Amino acid sequence: MRARGLTKAFGDVVALDGVDLAVSRGEIHGLVGPNGAGKTTLLGLLLGLTRADGGDLEVLGRPVRRGLALPDGVAGFVDGPGLYPALTARQNLDALARLRGDGPAGVADALEQVGLLGVADDRVRGFSLGMRQRLGLAAALLSRPLLLVLDEPANGLDPAGKAQVHRVLTRLAGQGTAVVLSSHRMDDLAALCGTVTLLATGRIVFSGPVGELAAGADELDYRLRTSDPAAARVIAAGTPGLGVLPGGSGPQREGDVLLVRARGPVLDDLVTRLVGAGVGVRELAPVVAPLEAAFLALTAAAARADGSHGEGRR
Structure with missing residues (x-):
């Protein structure tokens, strides 16, 4: 996927201000930034949940314009997966597969991949946050995505659950899937992502290899x-x-x-x-950690620069 000059505002609040982003097949790309930086808005654009006010967006080789749906092959979630708490994990995925016109053949495999096959017939209302995140990932896997977009996929995961999710994402990337994920956890970014984009106040303050960002930390x-x-x-x-x-x-x-x-x-x-x-x-x-130190330094510098431009941003 490729974005050029994306802008998005909600009233007089600027969420994205000229954002460029390119993610290739087989790449795991991390989005990081403080709360309100524009990460969720950008992920929503990639999933077709909202439309940009300006700029160009190309997903899986096709331009995305207002009123046009995203091409098949895009999956993921923003602000947590949408699930039916009264249904079991298996029933949730079965319902989703039927909505897509697919049979239930891939449901058990998706649940096994994320380590939830043993609780497939438990109601989702009893699931922990981490289990819900993994079930959301299983739902995304049903479509065999070529672009996978995830908002805080490691949120609420214990070490075993995090390792399970990391294995799934690494395997998908090895098969050619482009993965874009947001995270507040620097260790996740360092372990998973080859490249990272750091957003602050709706603008990109760094985009490139993770190692290059970490090397940018001063003393x-x-x-x-x-x-x-x-x-x-x-x-x-x-x-x-x-x-x-x-x-x-x-x-x-x-x-x-x-x-x-x-x-x-x-x-x-x-x-x-x-x-x-x-x-x-x-x-x-x-x-x-060097990655976290670079994050703190760059976001602080961006906030100072934004404040020096007046109070137009909210």
Whole structure:
């Protein structure tokens, strides 16, 4: 799918402001941004739930214009899947298959793929949020989509459910399905997506490979746990390039953990110095993941820039 210059407003509230997006077959593309950034509106456009005010949208090789339905092969959900709580999981999918003119042959397979075959005959009203999300994914699988659009598919999932969903999406992408998903979970984006688009106040502030976004993070705070905290503190304090953390100067200490701020090369120097002094490094990890740090920095910069343009946006 390809979008060029998409705009959408609800009254005087601008939801999308000149958004460009391209997702190829077999690609899992993530949408991320703060609440109100325009993610749900963009997903709704891709599913044909609303129409853009301006710009061009092409889905599965066909232009989408006002009054024209999306081509077959597009599936997904926004704001959670639409389900009948009084029906069982199997009955929900059976009803959907009949509406599409299909038989129930693929229902059991879809339920098995998302790990719900064992509760197929339980009423949906008793399902947890994560189970409902997985049932919504099963409903989308019935149409064998070429473009799958999902709004927070990992919402409410436990680790086993998340792994199940990840396997399904990875397999679909391997078969050539283009997947577009939104998520507030940076770990999901890092694990699933090859590319990501970051929206803020209706505009794109980054679009490209996930690794490129993570690499854009500036200095990060790191937790350092060693076999000799006292010696590590002395060595860290003498390592050039370690930044000053808020609320103090030099490396800060939390129990047996040192908190240091640095870029990658400075960390390499620190580890070399520690090992050379016979201090064992047991943990060295960012306090905030690089992807999340880049997200916070870019969205904050976008909010400042938007505020400097006046109060036209709401």
